[in-house]
Each structure stands twice: as structure tokens, then as C-alpha cells.
Amino acid sequence: MRTLMIEPLTKEAFAPFGDVIETDGSDHFMINNGSTMRFHKLATVETATPEDHAIISIFRADAQDMPLTVCMLERHPLGSQAFIPLLGNPFLIVVAPVGDAPVSGLVRAFVTNGRQGINYHRGVWHHPVLTIEKRDDFLVVDRSGTGNNCDEHFFKEDERLILAPHQ
Ligand SMILES: NC(=O)N[C@@H](O)C(=O)O
Ligand code: NI
Secondary structure, three states: OEEOOEEEOOHHHHOOOEEEEOOOOOOOEEEHHHOEEEOOOOOOOOOOOOOOEEEEEEEEEEOOOOOEEEOEEEEOOOOOEEEEEOOOOOEEEEEEOOOOOOOHHHOEEEEOOOOOEEEEOOOOEEOOOEEOOOEEEEEEEEEEOOOOOOEEEEOOHHHOEEEOOOO
16 A cells, blocks of 8 residues: 655645645735735635535544545535634645546645645545544535535555555
């Protein structure tokens, strides 16, 4: 099984999978009579139909045992999904490009710097949220509507991957 190299999250590296929601290196303009910097439209919420809603939730996630064997990835075919850390902690991301199924050899892992959120584009394969802290809170912005919006793919045993952040 391949051990994933964990890359530092950057807009450029993550571009094939979605957006990085951060102030570092992002354009802004002044609002509120010059008292506020607006880092405008860092990401957009994708939905599938006019009846869909973009909703805001909080995920309180517990850490997975590490090293983690990555057995599966999921995707949301009907909308995007954004995770914004509420407590300023780094977290882990495992993704694969859009396609009928995730390709094990194309799976990549990233670690955030604590000041970054991400927005998975519609259909991007990803692992369910992976904290580094024992428990962590995320603001999540994603799509609500009819139909199935979560496909899971389980890798064959020889396609599984290892995520080992503490080594
Ligand atoms: N199932 C759910 O809402 N969470 C996942 O989509 C995830 O990416 O964590
Ligand atoms: Ni998801």
C-alpha cells in the first residue's frame, strides 16, 4: 500500500480539487468606511437545481486513529462542500480528481496551516473530514436538496493508501 506524501495546502496545488479559503495571498477591498477588508468570493457554492439550498452547518469531528488506512473516498455529485476550521487548527485532506471512481494512484493528501479552509468542487472525491486534534469544529457550507448527494467508493485491498501524519 502506498503511503501518501502529505503536501502543504496551497491554492495552486489544490486547484484541481477546489478552492482554498484563506486571507494569505488573497485579494481584498475595503468596506465599512475603510474599517473592514473584504476578501471577496474566495469560493462559490455549487448546487444542482434551482430548488436546492446552500446550507451552513457545524461539524464537531473526532480524530481517526493514525496512521489511517484510506479504504474509501466519497463525492457529492450535486454540490460543493466547504470546511472552514472554527478553532484555528490544521487539518488533513485526502482527495482524488473528479471521475466515475477515484484512481488510487492519483490520490493526494494535504495539510492546512490552521488559517485555511477548503471548498471541494462538485464531484471531487475526498475522505470524510480528518482532524489532527482529538476533536475539532468546522463550519461546513454545502448543498441541501432532493436526491442522493453522497457516493462512496471503497478501494480494493491493493489500492488502499496509508495516511501517516505523525511520522
Ligand atoms: N457526510 C457528510 O456530511 N460529511 C462528509 O461529506 C465529509 O466530507 O465529511
Ligand atoms: Ni464530504
